[in-house]
Amino acid sequence: MSEHTGTPLPAATDVLIVGAGPVGLTLAAALADRGVDVTLVDRQAEGANTSRAAVVHARTLEVLETVGVAGELVDRGVVVPRFTVRDGDQALLSVRFDGLPTRYPYTLMVPQDVTEQVLLDRLHAAGGRVHRPHEVASLVQDGDGVTATMATGETVRARYAVGADGMHSTVREQAGIGFTGDTYAQSFVLADVRLDWELDAREVMLYFAPAGLVVVAPLPGGRHRIVATVDDAPEHPDMADVQALLDERGPRKRPAKVTEVVWSSRFRVHHRLADRYREGRILLAGDAAHVHSPAGGQGMNTGIQDAVALAPLLAAALRDGGSAADLDAYEAGRRPVAASVVRFTDRMTKVATAGGATQRRIRNLLLRGLDRIPAVHRTMAMNLSELAVDGHRS
Incomplete structure (x- = not known):
């Protein structure tokens, strides 16, 4: 079933979701399964997204079981049971996931475009669709719902609207919700490459170096994902750019x-972090609500978990005539999780980008010491996998 490009939008719907990335697709599929009438719009043409986010953590696979896509994602990804921090050829800290209390004791590496296709197929199976390209120009809400006006002038009346439209969210801006935080000084290079590479293909490796960090992670089809911090990255890094990063920062x-x-x-x-996740009948999920360092690969994961948490609450609110208490529970449950992820990834980024030689020596000594403590390994694994968000786990 193809996406609905250029077709008229419905005049009315239960829930309007803006943004058809992994978060919007997850939410739309979960709501459609519950019998909710959903309209999902995206301003991009079909196929515009690329690999971008490539890490799916254990907790995300657990919640995606409720949407029915966890198994297919595992089949299409690369299972990676270990995360290693290195300085050149020296291993500083190794985190293993194989002892975690989950059916998915690993990190799954799968490109975002594959994740989106799996979720899109699931949405189609539930009777849903994506309307493209439709860009929201304005949102006006009242006591009974939200009226969205597209850039083309078309309007959709919805009982609720959800912004899953990323960091520069139009929905968040239209709702008047603040987005508190800052920007890191460094820019990041992101690349999917093919390598002649002799090291273990079952590891995500984070390399520290005086010039900055570089992450090397396996992807399906023999490719690798490269992430690196630089002062001013080129717009489209080429083979020479990526090779220089690996030569300077990678294995010797x-x-x-x-x-x-x-x-x-x-x-x-x-x-x-968004100051709040809800303004009346407008709600936020994913990068519209929280953005943070790619350290640990937790951005998309936290957003997908937002969507799975929000779906039953929205469905209940619709059944109960718009119960505010149901929707208040969404922010109460999810915003503290995002705040914790922002803090955790910020600490990881600052440790990874420590400045002077003395700071780096102290950092490396500290990490080698921590590597000898089993409790540290488990804490890191629980945080990276996002299983630590479940308070019932030990």
Whole structure:
């Protein structure tokens, strides 16, 4: 079933979701399964998204079981049971996921476009669709619902609207919700490459270096994801750019050779949190509500978990005639989780980008010491996998 490009929008719907990335698709599928009439719009044409977010953590796979896509994602991804922090050839700290209390004791590496296709297929199976390209120009709400006006002048009347439209969310701005935080000084290089690489393909490796960090992680099809901090990244990093990063920051004894850049980009990283997740009948999820460092690969994961938490609450509110108490529970449950992720990833980023030589030596000594403490391994694994958000786990 193809997406609905250029087709008229419905005049009315129960829930209007703005943004058809992983968060919007998850929410739409979960609501459609509950019999909610959903209209999902996105300003981008079909196929515009690329690999971008590539990490799916254990807690996200658990919640995606309720949507019915966890198994297919595992089949299409690369299972990685270990995360290692290194300085050149020296391992500083190794975090294993294979002892975690979950059916998914690993990190799953799968490109975002694959995740989105799996979720889109699931939405189609539930009878839903994506309307493209439709850009929301304004939102006006009253006591009974929200009227969304598109850039084309078309309008949709919804009982509720959800902004899953990313960091520069029009929905959040229209709702008048603040987005408190800051921007990191460094820019980031993001690239999917093919490598001549002799190290373990079952690890995500984070390399520290005086010039900054570089992450190397396996992807399906023999590719690798590269993430690196630089002062001013080129708009489209090429093979020479990525090779220089690996030569300067990666392994020494068995260096990696880049043979192809499949896709690349640059981006600036923010750490911001919405002042609230709800303004009347308008709600936020995913990057519209929280953004943070890519350290740990937790952005998309936290957003998908938002969507799975919000779906039953919205469905209950619709059944109960719009119970405010149901929707207040969403912010109460999810905003503290996002705040914790923002703090955790901010600490990881600051440790990884420590400045002077003395600071780096102290950091490396501290990490080697922590690597000898089993409790530290478990705490790191629980935080990275986001299983720590479940207070019933030990």
